[in-house]
Amino acid sequence: MTPREQQRLDDLRTLEEQPQHCFFTYLTLILLPLGAYLYFVFGFFGIIPVKVGLHSVILIGIIFLVSLVFARHNATFGVCYFKRYMREFRNELQEYIHQNMLCIGKNAKSNASFENFISLYSKRIRNENYASIAASIFPTMGILGTFISIALTLPDFSSQTAGALEKEITLLLNGVGTAFYVSIYGILLSLWWIFFEKKGLNRFEKEVEQLKEETVLLFWTKEEIEQAYLKENLEYFEKIGHMFEKLTAHDFFERLGKNIEEKFTLFDEMLKLEATAVKMGASHFKDTMNILATAQEKQDDLVRIHQKISEQLHVFNENTASLHTKIHEDQIHVYEATKELKESLGQPYPSASEDISALKESLRLMDAQTEEIIQKMDALK
Secondary structure, three states: OOOOHOOOOOHOOOOOOOOHHHHHHHHHHHHHHHHHHHHHHHHHHHOOOOOOHHHHHHHHHHHHHHHHHHHHHOOOHHHHHHHHHHHHHHHHHHHHHHOOEEEEEEEEEEOOOHHHHHHHHHHHHOHHHHHHHHHHHHHHHHHHHHHHHHHHHOOOOOOOOOOOHHHHHHHHHHHHHHHHHHHHOOOOOOOOHHHHHHHHHHHHHHHHHHHHHHOOOOHOHHHHHHHHHHHHHHHHHHHHHHHHHHHHHHHHHHHHHHHHHHHHHHHHHHHHHHHHHHHHHHHHHHHHHHHHHHHHHHHHHHHHHHHHHHOOOOHHHHHHHHHHHHHHHHHHHHHHHHHHHHHHHOOOOOOHHHHHHHHHHHHHHHHHHHHHHHHHHHHOO
């Protein structure tokens, strides 16, 4: 964004709200409908010399109430509302510009349309549907009120005498005369609406045009976008032209050939190094496999030796157990024989518990040593 465009955006931020009192604008709008309605009300009460029927006053009052609702959607009131809330409009416009920012080259502007933003924002100020039918609804209601008033004052014409019939005709004409006041009031409000509507639209267009001139540098126009893209394309094509000039130069192809030759030489060296590395890796792998095979064979031999030792130890244990049993039996036999011998000689035989305990301790030590040998063989395996 150029400094000038940034300055415009800063000016947009510093816009101040203009003090507007929309209540007085609303009073101005309803002043004519209110004055006309009071005129007919005063005529009904005889304050002014205008004869108005009660039904006409009621129907005119209904049209007046409708005008109070529609006055809120008149363009004159909309302009007042727009100027009063200028700060909100400024903030939304600033956000709208940033959301649709488009950078072309060194310039950054909004790619959206200012008119679209104004159109969307104006629909929030007033109801466009009400504004579009207001100019026609007032005379339509006036004509409808006239027919209703005539229908209410229409006599039945059942009189038999000429005087009574003449009186009924007079009542009919008087009712028709007052009934047309409703149509007059409706047409008057239609003219009132059109006048203030056109006046408000003219003021709104001037306000919008002024804002558009103040923010014109913040929005891309169709012509600016086309020119910017054309300029970018020309610069791009110019760069491509310089590139082709460099490509078509003789020294370029010479340098390109040398670079390609150097790359292929380097690639060939890399292939040779890779082949050498593969061979060395295969040789190391073969040696490793041989070592693992030898280790496996030795491990198998150790397993077989361990099995043999385990079998021998098992046999040794069985023999030891048998020997232990046999020694115990022999000890008992010796004890009994000695006891018999002592009895025959008449001498008491001392207890052999000490000898038996010593023999049991010897056997226990033998079992412990055997178990220790077995554990060492398991650890070796």
